[in-house]
Amino acid sequence: MSVNATSTRELPVVVDGCARVSVAAEPLDRPSAERLAKLLKAVADPARLQLLSIIHGAVEGEVCVCDLVEPLGLSQPTVSHHLKVLTDAGLLSRERRGTWAYFSVVPEGWQALRALFA
Amino acid sequence: MDVNIDGMTATLKQVRKQASAPSEPCCEPVLSAPLEPDHAVDMAKMFKAMGDPIRLRLLSLIAASSATEAGECCVCDLSGSFDLSGPTISYHLKILREAGLVESDRRGTWVYYRAVQENFGRLSAMLAIPGVASVGCS
Numbered sequence: 001m002s003v004n005a006t007s008t009r010e011l012p013v014v015v016d017g018c019a020r021v022s023v024a025a026e027p028l029d030r031p032s033a034e035r036l037a038k039l040l041k042a043v044a045d046p047a048r049l050q051l052l053s054i055i056h057g058a059v060e061g062e063v064c065v066c067d068l069v070e071p072l073g074l075s076q077p078t079v080s081h082h083l084k085v086l087t088d089a090g091l092l093s094r095e096r097r098g099t100w101a102y103f104s105v106v107p108e109g110w111q112a113l114r115a116l117f118a
Numbered sequence: 119m120d121v122n123i124d125g126m127t128a129t130l131k132q133v134r135k136q137a138s139a140p141s142e143p144c145c146e147p148v149l150s151a152p153l154e155p156d157h158a159v160d161m162a163k164m165f166k167a168m169g170d171p172i173r174l175r176l177l178s179l180i181a182a183s184s185a186t187e188a189g190e191c192c193v194c195d196l197s198g199s200f201d202l203s204g205p206t207i208s209y210h211l212k213i214l215r216e217a218g219l220v221e222s223d224r225r226g227t228w229v230y231y232r233a234v235q236e237n238f239g240r241l242s243a244m245l246a247i248p249g250v251a252s253v254g255c256s
Contacts (some may be wrong), residue, residue, distance in 0.1 A: 035172040043168035046158035049165070053153040053244075055217035110245070116168075117242035 013067045039113055040087030047072055053090065055103050062095075062104040153244070160218075162242055167217035172200065173210045178234070180220050184233040193222075193229045 028036075043049060050072055055063045065083065069076050083103060086092040093111040095102050170175055176196060183191035184218070197207045211231065214220045219238070222231045 003196070018130045028175050030171065031174070033178075035173045037169050037171045037174050040174070044162050044166035044169045046153075046155060046162045048154045049161050049244075053158075088192050114242075114245045117238060117245065 036112065036116060039089055039091065039109065042085055043113065045085075046081065047074060047078070048086055051079070051082055051086065052091065052105070056062070056105045056110065058104075062102045065101045065103065085100060131164075161241065161244060164217045164219055164237060167219055168215050170213075171212070172202070172206075173214055175200070176207070176210055176215060177219060179240070180231045181233040184235070185230075188228040190232045193231065196231070 020027070020035060035039065041084065043052060054071060065076075065080070069079050072079060072080075083092065083094070083101075087094050087103075089115075090106055092103045093106050096105075127171060131225075179196055179199060180191050185188070192224060193211070194208070197204055198210075211220070211222070213223060218234055220231050221234055222229050
């Protein structure tokens with residue numbers, strides 16, 4: 001990160017404070033910011049947050065898609081769409097067994113989000 | 119930021135296990151209750167504001183300076199870290215401010231930004247706890 005000489009001289013403390021940083025504890029470089037922004041975008045929807053909260057909170061560690069439609073009060077195709085966005089983002093994994101698909105949280109994806117606020 | 123997600127799986131599993139253990143009286147267990155709709159809308163707004171690489175980096179700079187002695191960050195220093203025009207930076211800062219992630223005040227020529235700790239705490243709690251809808255848990 002380049003800091004020009006003038007501002008360094010005038011505002012050493014603030015510049016120093018601004019130049020280190022992160023939401024968590026390490027500097028957030030550009031590639032990380034791009035990767036994390038994608039994850040954040042995926043969760044940035046009320047229905048998707050609700051889905052994540054249900055699935056993450058499930059004692060069994062996974063939830064049948066058949067149990068996700070009713071709590072949200074949305075149609076099945078809409079719920080499926082949201083589940084796909086979360087799955088594509090790497091936050092959920094999907095396993096089909098028989099008629100139904102079962103969803104569980106991908107720990108790595110979830111952890112990447114959590115690390116932002118660590 | 120160092121997103122060292124490999125090798126943290128075990129930690130997360132442990133956290134989840136602890137958090138969902140019935141003996142953990144952190145709060146009313148609402149394990150299968152969805153996040154309440156109003157709450158979800160607020161949270162989504164904050165996540166949406168963060169879902170942009172520029173804003174995420176701005177936020178990381180502001181959050182870090184909030185933890186320093188100065189406790190805030192001058193917009194004049196933020197803009198130096200980006201190859202963007204002043205108005206573009208201001209636009210992104212406005213989105214962060216409207217989402218409730220940062221607050222600012224003008225003193226003299228410059229505007230100074232601070233992270234809104236309370237909302238960071240809400241987001242963090244949401245990601246940490248199963249049954250996040252539970253109120254007054256953390």
